[in-house]
Ligand code: HEM
């Protein structure tokens with residue numbers, strides 16, 4: 168299916184360009200040592216896990232429809248488990264970046280949308296884990312919960328994508344202030360294309376999940 | 379249906395808050411007289427038409443399912459025609475805002491996503507107008523085009539919503555620079571809530587159209 172190819176290609180280009188942005192143009196990642204680059208780990212982890220891996224986890228039941236259900240479930244849960252871990256570190260790194268600069272927390276619209284996405288994601292993971300993965304839940308509960316899980320999935324994913332888009336917008340303006348963005352330098356064009364591929368990836372995954 | 383109520387309420391709150399933002403906190407609208415407020419007309423027109431009215435136009439076949447088809451079609455086309463006009467003025471006002479400040483055009487990721495949304499919107503309107511509204515198109519063409527029209531509709535809408543979210547992010551950072559955003563002033567909280575209602579509106583409309 169074309170959709171899977173578009174999702175794979177646009178998703179990889181998105182995070183490749185964000186790697187170029189972070190390591191090529193804004194000083195690389197650090198952890199607790201440099202207030203200027205502390206946010207970069209957040210940028211990488213959120214792009215790769217909260218968008219790319221969450222998206223691929225969401226469509227895995229459609230990319231591998233003929234595999235035994237339990238295998239696909241384990242991959243689905245495994246993708247989302249690694250995202251839970253990575254996102255916790257990514258959130259921590261953003262909070263530290265604020266602390267190191269003496270800034271308060273959660274004042275931007277990006278951070279509001281972002282924290283909503285993260286809380287919903289944790290909730291979806293816990294509910295999915297206990298209801299669909301552990302063997303204890305009765306069939307009735309599984310049948311009852313599935314439509315809610317399928318309703319919340321794309322909603323959480325699109326909220327994550329909106330967080331990423333506003334994050335890229337903010338980061339571009341912050342890193343390219345003083346007229347640099349205007350001059351269409353390689354850095355600015357890189358993050359603009361990353362945002363375009365983010366958009367294509369998010370739309371494609373949404374269509375694949377909801378169709 | 380709950381979905382229609384959520385869409386109506388969140389959509390109205392979104393543009394109400396953007397009116398408060400523009401007229402209460404950032405100097406109101408102007409046209410060609412003040413480079414600082416020139417962008418505000420863009421902000422208002424895009425929020426009200428490219429998001430709110432486009433969204434309601436998209437779901438009108440579901441909000442009024444029992445009306446004669448031709449009536450609903452005329453409302454759908456009428457909503458989108460007024461959006462075409464409003465968005466042209468809104469784009470013009472953004473371009474003028476750049477010209478008045480001596481800035482180049484289309485260097486931000488917001489403007490890239492925005493111009494893609496606008497071009498696709500124009501295209502969708504022209505195609506819809508000639509194929510579904512004028513009486514000349516043969517039934518075969520209508521049947522052929524409808525799946526593409528229904529595929530492109532939500533795609534254009536979500537691209538518009540992403541443009542609006544990144545626009546709000548940029549505008550908040552620009553208008554509340556120098557530590558004002560950090561202080562969680564009424565202005566910052568207003569645009570953050572506008573972005574939240576934008577998100578709720580966009581997700582609700584998307585689910586209503588795709589279900
Ligand atoms: C996709 C999922 C993302 C989520 C859930 C998310 C979440 C968050 C949260 C909750 C904060 C607030 C930290 C605090 O207030 O202490 C934050 C901060 C930040 N994020 Fe993200 N983020 C995401 C993606 C991105 C991306 C892709 C970028 C940049 C390319 C980015 C750039 C930033 C920046 C610069 C800050 C610091 C300023 C602020 O508080 O808004 N984020 N993020």
Ligand code: HEM
Pocket residue numbers: 221224225226227228229240241243244247287288289290291292293294295296299300313316317320321323376
């Ligand atoms: C935050 C983490 C999670 C997210 C964002 C998420 C998202 C989704 C999405 C979008 C779907 C719809 C897939 C489709 O229709 O093709 C889905 C289905 C499903 N998820 Fe999750 N999920 C999460 C965690 C989990 C966990 C931990 C489990 C436990 C195994 C789980 C089990 C399932 C099952 C059984 C389905 C139904 C598949 C089917 O029969 O079509 N999910 N999930």
Ligand code: HEM
Pocket residue numbers: 417420421424425428429469472473474476482483484485486488489490491492493495496538539541542543545546547548549
């Ligand atoms: C929803 C649809 C929207 C579309 C399609 C759109 C489109 C555009 C385009 C094409 C430009 C570039 C003009 C130029 O380069 O000369 C632009 C600029 C701008 N827009 Fe929007 N916009 C939208 C919503 C918004 C919103 C809601 C806001 C603010 C709340 C906003 C704030 C701005 C600002 C501050 C600029 C000037 C800086 C720049 O070029 O990025 N826009 N917009």
Ligand code: HEM
Pocket residue numbers: 432435436437438439440451452454455458498499500501502503504505506507510511527528531532534587
């Ligand atoms: C840029 C402008 C337009 C956009 C964004 C747009 C969007 C949409 C969307 C999202 C749908 C799906 C509605 C649903 O499934 O409930 C749709 C359906 C439709 N649109 Fe448009 N449209 C546009 C212009 C037009 C125009 C000008 C016409 C001419 C009358 C038109 C005629 C139709 C028809 C006949 C349907 C099928 C309704 C049905 O039978 O379910 N559209 N459009």
Ligand SMILES: O=C1O[C@H]([C@@H](O)CO)C(O)=C1O
Pocket residue numbers: 236240298299300309310311313
């Ligand atoms: O554990 C599961 O629950 C759902 C379904 O069986 C409940 O309706 C599903 O697909 C599983 O794999």
